[in-house]
Amino acid sequence: MTSDRAASGIVQPRDDIALMSGYHSPQLDVTVRLNTNESPLPPPEAFTEAVANAARSVTWNRYPDRRATELRSRIAARHGVEPDRVFAANGSNEVLQCLLLAYGGAGRCAATFEPTYALHSHLARVTGTAVVEGERREDFTIDGDAALALISSARPSVTFLCSPNNPSGTVEPPSVVASLLDAVGSTSGLLCVDEAYAEFSPRSALELIDDSTPLAVTRTYSKTWAMAGARLGYLIGPRWLVAELEKVALPYHLDALKQAVGIAALEFVDDMQSRVGAIVAERTRLTDRLGGLPVDVWPSGANFVLFRPRGRDGAEVWQQLVDRSVLVRNCASWPRLDGCLRVTIGTPAEDDRFLDALEEILT
Numbered sequence: 538m539t540s541d542r543a544a545s546g547i548v549q550p551r552d553d554i555a556l557m558s559g560y561h562s563p564q565l566d567v568t569v570r571l572n573t574n575e576s577p578l579p580p581p582e583a584f585t586e587a588v589a590n591a592a593r594s595v596t597w598n599r600y601p602d603r604r605a606t607e608l609r610s611r612i613a614a615r616h617g618v619e620p621d622r623v624f625a626a627n628g629s630n631e632v633l634q635c636l637l638l639a640y641g642g643a644g645r646c647a648a649t650f651e652p653t654y655a656l657h658s659h660l661a662r663v664t665g666t667a668v669v670e671g672e673r674r675e676d677f678t679i680d681g682d683a684a685l686a687l688i689s690s691a692r693p694s695v696t697f698l699c700s701p702n703n704p705s706g707t708v709e710p711p712s713v714v715a716s717l718l719d720a721v722g723s724t725s726g727l728l729c730v731d732e733a734y735a736e737f738s739p740r741s742a743l744e745l746i747d748d749s750t751p752l753a754v755t756r757t758y759s760k761t762w763a764m765a766g767a768r769l770g771y772l773i774g775p776r777w778l779v780a781e782l783e784k785v786a787l788p789y790h791l792d793a794l795k796q797a798v799g800i801a802a803l804e805f806v807d808d809m810q811s812r813v814g815a816i817v818a819e820r821t822r823l824t825d826r827l828g829g830l831p832v833d834v835w836p837s838g839a840n841f842v843l844f845r846p847r848g849r850d851g852a853e854v855w856q857q858l859v860d861r862s863v864l865v866r867n868c869a870s871w872p873r874l875d876g877c878l879r880v881t882i883g884t885p886a887e888d889d890r891f892l893d894a895l896e897e898i899l900t
């Protein structure tokens with residue numbers, strides 16, 4: 538590598554970055570887009586109005602409130618915690634990146650339980666953090682004993698638990714969260730529970746947060762708040778952890794309008810809850826109908842469902858859906874997800890388009 542670099546004469550990235558392929562989520566021009574777990578419906582009209590008003594009152598010539606004081610106190614109030622337990626950033630992905638900038642890095646490692654959200658290991662590697670991969674069982678649940686063994690031998694600085702898990706939809710029982718917390722506690726590590734889909738799910742680890750517990754929970758505006766376009770996410774955790782994250786975030790990383798947008802959204806909790814309720818009901822309907830088709834399907838606590846066409850090539854089925862203008866996530870060639878596809882819950886009309894197309898392809 539070194540001699541190639543010298544020979545080519547042009548600057549090269551770090552060797553580990555050069556070997557990476559980046560994170561891809563391909564978009565295609567189709568009628569029914571059920572591939573990136575977005576909300577099928579936008580936030581209400583009144584929210585757009587509130588944003589327009591907020592834009593008019595931004596002091597554009599000044600830097601924004603660096604600490605995002607009001608946004609953080611509103612988020613804190615929503616979750617019944619103090620504002621200094623909240624860290625917000627440009628999407629929960631940036632929250633995770635800050636976490637790894639502060640707690641990962643050279644000579645440290647992060648643990649994941651595969652298959653899971655690809656950004657956890659990707660961001661670890663980008664920040665120079667080694668990755669140790671724990672396994673899940675065939676049904677995508679986590680084996681508590683195996684997880685404990687992994688944590689005590691690898692002693693990761695950060696252990697990621699995605700619950701509900703993307704892409705399987707699995708919701709972890711409190712017992713798994715509790716034993717992972719014990720394990721990271723006795724190895725001076727940190728447990729980060731990624732709850733991007735929390736509102737669709739029956740459980741959360743939020744109530745376990747306090748200053749003496751090495752636990753952080755991340756949330757996003759992208760899914761439940763129907764605001765993937767806004768790029769806003771946050772973490773709830775102990776004060777000492779939030780203080781470290783503030784050191785690694787760029788100064789003024791949250792622009793003034795975004796802070797206002799995040800505050801405005803919280804005025805529309807009822808709309809959010811009714812959207813979430815409708816999606817959860819739709820998830821039940823879609824899962825039931827999938828149950829009548831020749832596919833394996835896993836129970837989901839999120840706004841998507843993982844399924845595997847039986848006796849058929851997953852990638853081929855994915856292409857046949859695309860041919861019918863329906864785009865789902867093609868996980869067929871991902872490690873441990875052989876032949877699987879993931880469908881985001883859409884509107885009833887979109888879900889019918891998907892189900893009818895799938896039925897036609899498979900029967």
Ligand SMILES: *Cc1c(COP(=O)(O)O)cnc(C)c1O
Pocket residue numbers: 574627628629630631654699703731733756757758759760765768769770
């Ligand atoms: C969608 C998703 C996110 C959201 O990331 P943002 O940067 O907030 O859009 C985070 N974690 C998981 C597991 C996700 O699926």
